[in-house]
Amino acid sequence: METASSSSLIEKAQAICLQIHPWSKTSHIVTWLTPGFGKVTTVVKGACRAKSAFLGQYDLAYTCELLFYRREREGVHAIRECWPVCMREPLRLSWRASSLAAYLCGLTARSTVGAQESGGVFRLLSTALDALAEEKPQDWLGFLLWYETHLLRLIGFMPDLTLCPICHTEEHPWFRFSLPSGRFVCEHQSGRGTERPDNMVQLHQGVRKLLIRMGNASAPFPIADPDSVRTGLIRFLGIFYRFHLDLPLSERNVMLELLQG
Ligand SMILES: [Zn+2]
Structure with missing residues (x-):
């Protein structure tokens, strides 16, 4: 059983397991996605020991019920307990499906932050993983x-894909897209050459x-x-x-x- 400092709150959430990294010889750092707290990173001490209560309770792309001690500050939280509610077993039978599931989980881990409502991303990832597990x-x-x-x-x-009726006409099928501003370059308003060329792509x-x-x-x-x-x-x-x-x-x-x- 983990001990928690007095500033921790115990929380319960559905959580998709996004990443598992080894930490020390027997422990794991596990990254989860929850609808209410966004990305949550927990340390699971002794995860790899033969008698660990966590054995078989989580794996990549599982949805689990997660109990953890949430610290006031961001960082690594202590896990109290977790158990699987959706294991998506068929994913393990297809190398292509399991690789893609791992990729989607990793991409989501890199693109989300902690302490932020993430119900939409949680639903997107759940739906995608279910679909991969159910059929090719x-x-x-x-x-x-x-x-x-x-x-x-x-x-x-x-990206904002709105076109300017003056600059972006049907005769010119290629448009310059500015990466920093996330939209097409409107030359009649911003003028030419104000953006660095390496921040542009032709779309x-x-x-x-x-x-x-x-x-x-x-x-x-x-x-x-x-x-x-x-x-x-x-x-x-x-x-x-x-x-x-x-x-x-x-x-x-x-x-x-x-x-x-
Ligand atoms: Zn324009």
């Missing part, structure tokens, strides 16, 4: 891009339209667009995540290769 997606890559788009929307980073009309469809879709769908549009969206979301959330592209590239292989 028709389009694995479409599934990943759908999740990345909705995660951006829910954490308040959705094709078709990619913009696909991203809008992704953002409006309540469930993943198979992408029927040409390969160039699909590739354009893969690239754009990768660049956008790296710019705003400092997400390393290497992990994502490995995932993309696995899904397309």
Whole structure:
């Protein structure tokens, strides 16, 4: 049993297990996503000991009932107890589904913060993990891009895809997108050359339209667009995540290769 300081409050929450890292020889640091407290990191002392009460009680992509001592300040909280309420066992039978589930959990861990209401992200991740456990997606890559788009929307980073009727016309299918401002460059208002070139990406009309469809879709769908549009969206979301959330592209590239292989 963990001891808690007098400034801790005991809390109970549904929690999705996002990451498990070893800590000392026998302990784990476990990162969770809860609807009410956002991302919660707990230390599970003695997790790997044969007689630990935590054995089999949590694993990646499980939803658990979590009891923990919440500290006033952010940081690592002490866990009191947890038990699984949804184990999503079929995920373990498919390497592709389990890899994608781990990727979505890791991406969510990097993109969320503690002490913040996160009910929307919690529901998104639950729905996505349930779907992966229940049946094979028709389009694995479409599934990943759908999740990345909705995660951006829910954490308040959705790109603004509004066009300017003067600068962005049908004759020019490529538009300049500014990463820092998260919107297309409007040249008749901001003037040319005010943005650093490395903060810009060129986005094709078709990619913009696909991203809008992704953002409006309540469930993943198979992408029927040409390969160039699909590739354009893969690239754009990768660049956008790296710019705003400092997400390393290497992990994502490995995932993309696995899904397309
Ligand atoms: Zn304009």
